[in-house]
Amino acid sequence: MSFILDKIIYVLANAINNGMPILFGSTGEIITEKAGHLNLGIPGVMAVGGISGVVTAFFYQQSASKNTFLMILLPLLATLLGSLVMGLIYCFLTVTLRANQNVTGLALTTFGIGIGNFFGASIIKLSHSELTSVRIDETSKVFKATLPFASKLGFIGELLFSYRFLVYAGIIIALVCAYVLKRTRVGLHLRAVGENPATADAAGINVNKYKYVSTCVGSMIAGLGGFYYCIDKNGWSNDNIGPFGWLAIALVIFAIWRPNLAIFGSILFGLLLNLYDLIPALELNIKFPHGYDKLFKMVPYIVTIVVLIITSARKKRENQPPASLGLSYFREDR
Amino acid sequence: MVKSPTEKKVREPLFHIVKRDAIPWWKAWLIRIAAVLIALVVVAVITLVMTGQDPIEMYKAMFDGAVGNSTRTWNLLQDTALLLIVGLAVTPAFKMRFWNIGAQGQILVGCLATTFCMRTFTGKVPTAVLFILMIAFALIAGAVWALIPGIFKAYLNTNETLFTLMMNYIALNLVAFFCFRWSKNSGNDVIGIINRSSKTGWMPDIAGNKFLLNIIIVAVITVAAFVYLKYSKHGYEISVVGESENTARYIGINVKHVIIRTVLISGALCGLAGFLLVSGVHHTLTTDVEGGRGFTAIIVSWMAHFNPFYMILTSFLIVFLEKGAIQVASAKNLQLDDNFSDIVVGIIILFIIGCEFFINYRIKFKSKDKAEEARE
Numbered sequence: 188m189s190f191i192l193d194k195i196i197y198v199l200a201n202a203i204n205n206g207m208p209i210l211f212g213s214t215g216e217i218i219t220e221k222a223g224h225l226n227l228g229i230p231g232v233m234a235v236g237g238i239s240g241v242v243t244a245f246f247y248q249q250s251a252s253k254n255t256f257l258m259i260l261l262p263l264l265a266t267l268l269g270s271l272v273m274g275l276i277y278c279f280l281t282v283t284l285r286a287n288q289n290v291t292g293l294a295l296t297t298f299g300i301g302i303g304n305f306f307g308a309s310i311i312k313l314s315h316s317e318l319t320s321v322r323i324d325e326t327s328k329v330f331k332a333t334l335p336f337a338s339k340l341g342f343i344g345e346l347l348f349s350y351r352f353l354v355y356a357g358i359i360i361a362l363v364c365a366y367v368l369k370r371t372r373v374g375l376h377l378r379a380v381g382e383n384p385a386t387a388d389a390a391g392i393n394v395n396k397y398k399y400v401s402t403c404v405g406s407m408i409a410g411l412g413g414f415y416y417c418i419d420k421n422g423w424s425n426d427n428i429g430p431f432g433w434l435a436i437a438l439v440i441f442a443i444w445r446p447n448l449a450i451f452g453s454i455l456f457g458l459l460l461n462l463y464d465l466i467p468a469l470e471l472n473i474k475f476p477h478g479y480d481k482l483f484k485m486v487p488y489i490v491t492i493v494v495l496i497i498t499s500a501r502k503k504r505e506n507q508p509p510a511s512l513g514l515s516y517f518r519e520d521r
Numbered sequence: 522m523v524k525s526p527t528e529k530k531v532r533e534p535l536f537h538i539v540k541r542d543a544i545p546w547w548k549a550w551l552i553r554i555a556a557v558l559i560a561l562v563v564v565a566v567i568t569l570v571m572t573g574q575d576p577i578e579m580y581k582a583m584f585d586g587a588v589g590n591s592t593r594t595w596n597l598l599q600d601t602a603l604l605l606i607v608g609l610a611v612t613p614a615f616k617m618r619f620w621n622i623g624a625q626g627q628i629l630v631g632c633l634a635t636t637f638c639m640r641t642f643t644g645k646v647p648t649a650v651l652f653i654l655m656i657a658f659a660l661i662a663g664a665v666w667a668l669i670p671g672i673f674k675a676y677l678n679t680n681e682t683l684f685t686l687m688m689n690y691i692a693l694n695l696v697a698f699f700c701f702r703w704s705k706n707s708g709n710d711v712i713g714i715i716n717r718s719s720k721t722g723w724m725p726d727i728a729g730n731k732f733l734l735n736i737i738i739v740a741v742i743t744v745a746a747f748v749y750l751k752y753s754k755h756g757y758e759i760s761v762v763g764e765s766e767n768t769a770r771y772i773g774i775n776v777k778h779v780i781i782r783t784v785l786i787s788g789a790l791c792g793l794a795g796f797l798l799v800s801g802v803h804h805t806l807t808t809d810v811e812g813g814r815g816f817t818a819i820i821v822s823w824m825a826h827f828n829p830f831y832m833i834l835t836s837f838l839i840v841f842l843e844k845g846a847i848q849v850a851s852a853k854n855l856q857l858d859d860n861f862s863d864i865v866v867g868i869i870i871l872f873i874i875g876c877e878f879f880i881n882y883r884i885k886f887k888s889k890d891k892a893e894e895a896r897e
Binding site: 225227276279280283284285286287289290291293294295296297298299300301302304305307308309425430433436437440479481482484485488489491492495496499500508513517519 | 538539540572620622673677678679680682683684686687688689690691694695697698701813816817819820823860861862863864866867868870871874875877878881882
């Protein structure tokens with residue numbers, strides 16, 4: 188019995204851990220999309236968020252006096268700052284300059300991943316190591332610290348309390364976002380801006396302010412996802428965050444624009460992503476030849492497409508994308 | 522008019538924004554060139570501050586890297602052509618407001634189909650037939666990959682941006698899978714150059730130049746695309762559907778039919794780009810054979826306002842910057858990583874995207890307004 192339980196806990200913990208960068212990314216993207224902005228720059232934002240945190244952590248690790256608190260705080264602040272800058276670039280172009288959102292987002296992705304890779308590679312050069320990735324073991328160890336009583340509570344403790352604090356932060360952020368969007372006046376205004384900015388404007392809502400704030404906050408949350416990924420992998424390696432960014436955008440659809448559903452979605456995506464690697468751990472006597480992991484990696488995307496088709500086929504009004512998603516707003520347009 | 526005191530206190534904004542009716546083409550291009558120049562200055566400052574390298578040296582190295590010798594120049598021209606064909610491929614769909622960001626996937630399945638034909642039919646059919654098979658398979662593969670989201674868009678109005686995006690990753694993993702299956706030393710995922718000695722299924726050289734045929738094919742397609750979009754009935758229907766689906770329906774255009782037909786063309790052209798990449802350039806299949814062209818082409822097409830001839834310029838600009846920036850990385854007097862090229866290109870593209878605002882809109886300052894009113 189406990190053997191099976193152990194397996195389930197192992198699989199679930201693995202899935203939660205894998206899904207967490209996607210959850211951060213998609214929570215951020217949901218807020219952004221609710222304001223009517225399809226930010227395809229999320230992979231770039233996550234890369235910049237990740238590398239900002241990693242660079243800070245890397246240099247702080249080498250400083251003489253180390254303080255655990257600062258070791259956590261500084262990388263997080265750097266991550267938030269880096270992704271905020273990316274969010275501001277996106278906002279300025281799409282809100283103020285009314286540029287095409289798809290084009291801007293894609294350019295931002297190229298730009299952001301370029302920045303990540305460039306600094307990743309430069310730091311490797313700076314540290315004169317032969318490695319292909321920037322390692323921040325010390326910092327990620329600090330971030331791995333879990334609640335002290337977790338191990339004493341048996342499998343419940345392991346299932347519920349054994350994660351690093353960023354996991355709880357991610358879930359709480361998603362829940363708060365869900366609450367704000369659904370139950371508060373701010374959320375109502377935000378949704379109004381995304382559905383019909385002209386009406387919102389007429390009702391006295393400052394459309395641009397809402398768009399700016401939601402996109403920037405969304406980017407900062409997404410940036411944390413990038414940093415989580417780096418912490419999880421003990422450092423930066425080139426080109427690895429991008430796919431998570433696209434999965435985050437996929438998860439937005441999967442969760443039909445609801446952050447609370449995104450939590451479960453992220454766990455499912457995390458599970459699907461690692462399905463192939465999990466099969467041997469489960470000892471289920473199913474053997475797939477080597478190389479089939481690539482086919483397994485398609486599954487999250489196929490699932491997303493199926494959800495996309497179903498939501499569009501059912502045409503339920505509350506499950507649709509925000510009506511003005513992807514369109515820029517100009518007050519004098521008719 | 523007498524103003525009440527309360528009205529006077531209302532702070533008028535310093536400026537407001539109005540849409541321009543039309544702008545002379547030379548003014549528009551002046552704005553764009555100015556944007557590129559400002560971007561170059563920004564890149565120079567960033568280079569200096571972030572890396573401490575001499576920006577003038579960097580630009581010299583970039584220029585040398587792009588057109589420094591004849592091989593580089595031919596490579597530049599070929600890559601421009603390859604980016605251009607993808608740009609041409611996505612354009613009809615964009616004009617119709619079908620955001621096909623799945624060019625990456627459509628190219629990849631085109632590459633996959635071409636590779637499949639080269640591996641399977643080499644030696645079994647005459648070379649001419651082999652080429653026909655390769656092209657046909659690539660066209661069909663790309664078209665099918667675009668058709669799936671297209672059908673759902675036409676009948677269920679499923680969001681095509683997100684659908685095509687997902688299709689990219691399915692294609693990518695499919696290619697990764699076949700790279701593994703077809704690899705020579707099982708497990709290292711490297712297929713290797715196909716038909717290295719016989720060169721069967723390789724695009725033939727013209728006058729001893731291996732780049733020329735690719736470029737000529739794309740040039741022909743460019744002219745064809747221009748004529749198709751501007752002078753054919755199809756092109757007209759595409760722009761009407763793009764402007765307003767309701768108008769299109771009202772004047773008797775079958776919108777579903779147009780959507781499906783257009784994404785078919787779009788996908789097939791992407792498949793053809795895949796064929797060129799495998800048969801004309803790489804002669805093998807890897808997961809990054811597509812080289813990010815699917816996304817860059819969207820920017821190329823959009824910057825050129827969907828005009829095939831402007832696209833020659835925009836794709837040339839981007840490839841020039843990319844090629845130059847990559848060579849900068851290997852320049853001995855500079856210490857820059859080759860990922861720096863993405864940053865340079867990214868900044869310049871962001872500036873070009875931003876400058877469109879100043880082409881489409883005009884900023885009216887308050888004081889100027891008053892002066893204008895007085896004149897009237």
